[in-house]
Structure formats: structure tokens, C-alpha cells
Amino acid sequence: MAGITGKDEVLTAYARKLETLDAPKGRSLTQDAIRRLRRNKAAVVAIFLVVFIVAAAFIGPYFLTWGYAEVDWTAIRKPPDFEKGHYFGTDQNGRDMLARVLQGTQMSLIVAAVATVVSVSIGVVYGAVAGYFGGRVDAVMMRIVDIMYALPYILFVIILMVMFGRNPIMLFVGIGAIEWLTMARIVRGQTLSIKEKEFVEAARAGGAKPWTIIMRHIVPNLTGPVVIYATLTIPEVIIAESFLSYLGLGVQEPQTSLGTLISFGAPVAEVLPWMLLGPAGVLVTLLLCFTYIGDGLRDALDPKDR
């Protein structure tokens, strides 16, 4: 009977073809997210720009003719001059602006990274603990967050910076300590729903201690929202740092940061515009990029929000 309709032949051929193919690969959630992120052109461009700026800030200074604190007595208050290697011009002390902008970017990025890590760590642990224990613990802990929301926080940082001297460590801690509130709220909300899941119940039935459950079972499942809000925290931290430096409370000479550079550039921008435009351009580019990356990540990791 075989071969009359030709059906078997087709089926056999199909079966052989299937054998030669690889087993179908499932896409993991991460791969899915990366694919969605790649389709977002603004986010991709922003990522490349950030990588470029970070590389320039940390590697660039080694390729420059001038150091950030080095004085060129032949070029004081000079506009950009390519022959001498002052690509961004020089300041009133004859220091190369490109070198200073790179050093300032480096400082702003370091402050941003450390302060973000501080605020994310505090926020995640605080929020997860409040959400996991719930009840009265949760009520008290979230009330504290409400109180801190009610405080004019920038006043606090100003007070902290003035009172405890202007060292960078306090800058990190001060800024990190005020930016964790939103993170704590988000993490708490997520924890409330995660702790009802079966795997948490299984861990509890297996005798795991609350701390182990929080750190091993709940926190890893918070990665998505935490990554998104950490990315969105970075520009806020950069703004806070540059604002404090602008007021003269942040990074001190000869070290510099983007905010310090802008505060020196702003009053003389009429006659020496390159002193304002260089650092301002880098600052705005960085902030724009992080905002786009954050938005892109949110769209990629949190598809239900779209």
C-alpha cells in the first residue's frame, strides 16, 4: 500500500529533515529582554555613547599631552587650539580644558557609581525586609520612609557636607543615603507579591531562616526592577553631585567634577564660552544617555508595562 498517495514519502522526507536539524532552542527571558533592548535604537546609541564616555574618561587622560593640573604658561584663557593640543581650550590658569573635563567626568562617574551602589543596597535590603515580614514591622519601616520623604533632602545633604567636611566619602554616603527611598518602596511592593509564591513557601517549609529566604530567594527575583531603577538613579546622583559641587560643597581643587567645572565656567561664559560648553555638553549627554538606557531597560524587562 505504501507509496500510492505519496503521503508516506513526504512524511519520511520530513522526518529525515527534522533529524538533521538541531533541537529547537527556547529563548530565555534574558535573551528576550536583550532582543527587545536591541530593537530600541535610542537605547543602543545611548549605551555606545556611555561606553565611549566612560572609556574616554578613564583611558583618555593617558593619551593627552597635558595633565589636568598642569599649567601651560603660553596659553592662558585661550580658545580651542589644535596645534598645541588644547582641543577644548584652556582655563584662566592655563590648564587644558579637555584634560580637566575628562578628569571631572571620571570623578562624576565614580561618585555616581558608588552612591548608586550605596543607595541600591540600602533600598533593596530595607524594602525586602519590610515587605517580607509585613504587618507591624512593615508599617513602622514604611512610615519611616514616609517621614524621610517629607524632609527637604537637599537641605540635609548641604548640612551633611558642611558639617562633616568636604571629603568625597561623605559625598558618596550623603547622596547614596537620600536616593534609596524610592528603591525601598519599589522593592517592598515587589516583595509583597513574590513572598506569596510557591518557591518561597517551599523554602520556608524546608526550614530556611527569614534572612536566607530574603537574600537567596527574594532578592535575586528582584533583578529586573532593581536594574531599571538603579539606571534611573544614576542621572539623579550625577545631578545631585554636580549641584553640590556647583555650590562649592562638593569635589575640591585641584580635583574637579563636571559640576565644579560648570560652576567655574558659568560666570565667565560670556568671554570664555568653551569653559562652560565643554563640561555642560558632557554632563547633558551623560544624563540623556542614562535616561534613555533606563527607559529602554524598563521597556525591555517589563513588557507588561507597555
Add this chain to the structure above:
Amino acid sequence: MLGYALRRVLSAIPIALIAVTVCFFILRLAPGGPFDGERALPPTVLANLRAHYNLDQPLINQYFIYIWRLLHGDLGPSMVIDGFNVSQLIRIGFPFTLTVALTAFVIATSIGVLAGMIAAVNQNKWPDYVLVLAVMLGVVVPNFLMAALLQLWFGVYLRWLPAGGWVNGSIWHLVLPVTVLAWPHAARISRLMRGSMIEVLGTNYVRTAKSKGLGQRLVLARHAIKPALLPVVSYLGPGLSYLLTGSLAVEQIFGLPGIGKYFVTAALNRDYGIVLGTTILYMFIILALNLLVDLVYAWLDPKVRYR
């Protein structure tokens, strides 16, 4: 409703007290004091000064003295600006700050709501894209940089507006500060308004309203605006407090005679009285604003129950 309001007021009192306590101790536990000037004072003068401001007493006594005075509405003396007490300085500086912040608030909120609505109705057409750009600039450019750029452009190159300073009664001196202050606020409001308006326009009751033949304007005015305003209203409280604190910075940048000038100088001089007084003032305003917003919210949204 009245009971709900009363409960909210009562629950704000312990918060305020805790916050005052925290502020007080952070300030006092830090090293340095208001009288470590560049010239060392003679010891007897210093001792007398410290005694005059109660700084020689144990910290806990100072705290109770401060709270006792505070309950009587007395914010204490300024320790650096001679002959003024904190309440007087606040009375001099704060009305100005409040005027600037409220002007920015009213302008920014109206522009934000209107722009958000226009963008939502014209979703993905040119008004929408223009708005997205303006919002991005407002959110991303920090206020001190915006101030510097606007000063440079409108004050120095075009000479349309004064770049800074203050002449009594001159509105022109306020244009740039208010713009700098209002832009980010308008940006956030319009983003919220656009999002919620798009959502509301997609609901069934709006479709029903449209299908029974109401024109675009009537649908917006009768059915869409009120629910779309909810997220905006909940942002107004934090928004105004951002404007009030942001005004400190803007005053500093433009050289305006508000409370911000006193605050930054006072913090640098460790003038406990002014720093604490200003912080407390701001805290009470922010708490009051949050309360007000909650009440307005309860009135706007029938789903909120007064527990």
C-alpha cells in the same frame, strides 16, 4: 471626610516631632560651631556667647529648651547675624521665596496640563514630538546649568532680560528664575498628564461618550479631564515642595533675596538657629501639602475610602 482629615492631621504630628529631633541632633553632633571664626575669640567672650545661646548646657537640655520654644512659636535667635532672630529672617526672606515658587507652580501646572492634553489628543503627531523634546530637556538639564545657559543667551547675548540680581518691584528680573524653576515641573506634569489622558481616552466610557455623538471638546471637558487629572494631583504636593527647595538653589544662582540665600550662608557658618528654623519651616509646609493633596485626591476619586 472631617474625621478622615482630622486623623491625617493627628498622624502628622509625631512625624513632625521625630523629624525635628533628627535635624536637631544631626546638626549638633557634627564637629564645629558657630563661633569658630578665623579670629579666635577671647575665652571669656566665647564662654559668655555660648552661655547666652545655651550652648554650654548638656545637649539634651538644649534640645528641650529648643522644643519648648518651638511650641511657643519661637524659632530662637540667629547666632551669626547679629540682632535678628530666625522668625524675623524667615519673615523677610520667605514671602519672596514663596512668591517665586508659587508663580512657577501656577504657570508650570497650567502649561503642563494643557501641553499634556494636547500631546495626548495628537498622539504620535508633531505636537507630541515637540513635547517629548521639551520634556527631555526639562528633566535632564539640571537647574543650575539651565540657569547659566539662559542667563548667557537672554541676558548677555540678546540682552532681552536682566541676567541676575533684583530690583524691587521689577517683574523682568523674575522671568528667568521662574522659567528655570518652572520648566522641569511643567515637564513632569505634562508627562503624567499625557500618559493618564491616553489611558482615559482608551476607556469604554469615553468610547460610549464619543459614540453617542459628543464632540471632541465635550468629551474631554465632561468625561476625560477629571479622571486624567488624578496622577497629576498626586504629584502636585511633592511638586510644590520640589519647587520650594529648588527655589533655594535658583535664588542662590540669580542672586535673589529669598530664604535660600540665608540658608546656604547659615549652613556654611554653622548658624544652627537659621538652618534648623528653615528646615522645620520646609518640613511643615511639605507635610501640610501632602495632607492637602490627600484630601483633594479623596474628593476627586470616589474610589478612595476614608479609613
